Amino acid sequence: MTRRPAWSTVLVVALVFVATGSVLAEPRLFELALKDGRLPESQRLLRVRQGDEVTLKWTTDQPFTLHVHGYDLEAKLVPQTPVELRFTARATGRFPLEIHGPGTERTVGHLEVHPR
């Protein structure tokens, strides 16, 4: 019987932990400008945490089809029209961002979703 308080403390602490975890889920906005099918060096690795609301706002100087691996999101990119991809980063991992165009197929960067 003396164990019960200890277990309930653990449970409460765990619940608080989980609750703060979900409160900490942040909106994350990345403004990504493709130039000649490439991203600037500093934008080739996007790091977010599991549960974050991620927005990838794309602009480009050439038409491409963009593909986020794993999450399997696709978007048609054309010059002068920003495109927003919005999703919740629910699965952890390291996912390539790939562009397909006439005669091109390349990875322009990676999205890393780290566990909380």
Next chain:
Amino acid sequence: MTLAPGEALAHGFGQRYDLPVPLWLWAAAAAAAVALSFVIIGLFVKASPGVRGYWRLNLLRFPPGRVLADRRVRLVARLFSVGLLVLVLGASITGNQSPTRNIAPTFIWVAWWVGFAYLSALVGNLWAVVNPWAAIFGWTETLLGSRRATRRYPAWLGVWPAVALFLAFAWLELIYTGRSIPAQLGHVIIGYSVLTWTAMALFGRATWLRQGDPFATAFGVLARFAPTEIRVTNREACRRCELPCAGPDGTCLDCGVCFDRAAPARREWNARPFAAGLTNTGDVSPSMVVFVLLLLSTVTFDGFTATPAWAGLEGALYAALAPLGEARLTVIGTLGLVAFPLLFVLVYVAFARWMAWMGDDQLTTGTVARLFVLSLVPIAIAYHLAHYFTYLLIQGQLLIRLASDPFGFGWNLLGTARYRPDIGIVGARSVWYTAVVAIVLGHVIAVYVAHVVALREFRDRHAALRSQLPMLVLMVSYTIVSLWIIAQPIVESR
């Protein structure tokens, strides 16, 4: 599709979505491997656990075991396996040529190659039961009347044909750019079939499977770790077998030929402790040492090609080899694939020399090399499990979709054609802990196996234990390199 330098050579086919293991976990695992090694040494200094044979339980004594081992059950499994081969070959040649819409690339690289390695190591040598090429050849022999092999397999050849063919296969898996194109895989299957059946006709089916076939040999090595074995206790039959299968006590292990011939009362299908089979070192020839090291080194090479260290090396060579043009990446990859096994063999032989010397030269370097090579297998299996864990769980899900539309013609046979793989099936944290625990556990088992073999083979206890110091240095290094690879940030695209 052309590859740019720095773009990782992805294994076989499909993406891996792993995050690198964090530094602190890597350090903790490495420290645990070292500390646990000393615990095992302490254990052996005080006593000699498990040196005399190992625990066995004959599953044929129980009705479920008898049903599973029944001839008819095995026949059904073989028919299913031959059916799959026909399906995959048919789809690869005539189906949609997109790698993810045709069943062939996913089936071959994910389900068969990675999946069967898991099954062989964790369940038993199932490939020996369901190998469709062996089944088709066997049925043809039965139909046409069994002929004697036309040629004697030269003893000096050892398992060298398996070594050469495995290297060729590893090249297809890790270097060849057409590895995910269905039709190319179809051509490889046809080529392999012609070669296998010709060699079986020349040297006999069982001999070729034991000495020349790369997959029977590779899955056989991994299955020595598995908790099951087949055994025949008829010494006379084992001695007369055309294969060198008789063990030191006259009984034979994992020999399908003897098993089929033996009277039912002489057959055993045993459960045994994990890794116990790795202490059976009687049939390890010099060529087998090279085969095992080749198997280990290609697994390590696969992981290494995704590290920044390899990207740096590749980048430097890419510039230096400018005259070769387009073929540069293939050339660099091929050089790496050949250099890795050579490096493994050199390092291993040097350590074998050191071990022999520490053991008062009671055993020659060659003998030491043959006795201890199998004890490295648990580390390789653990690294393999860690490396492909999420790959198998995520890419494997494609099969649910492909089962409904194997040719990529837009069918929906089972109603699963629109299934989307769940990438959240396992979180990064569970993957990290699974990987690290597997590798540390593999290391502990490896150190244990090597000690058991040493105490059995050296004349005195002190020499045996001393010989294990170099082995321990080798194993700790191998384990730390394996951990280091899974902790590396995967190379960036340019």
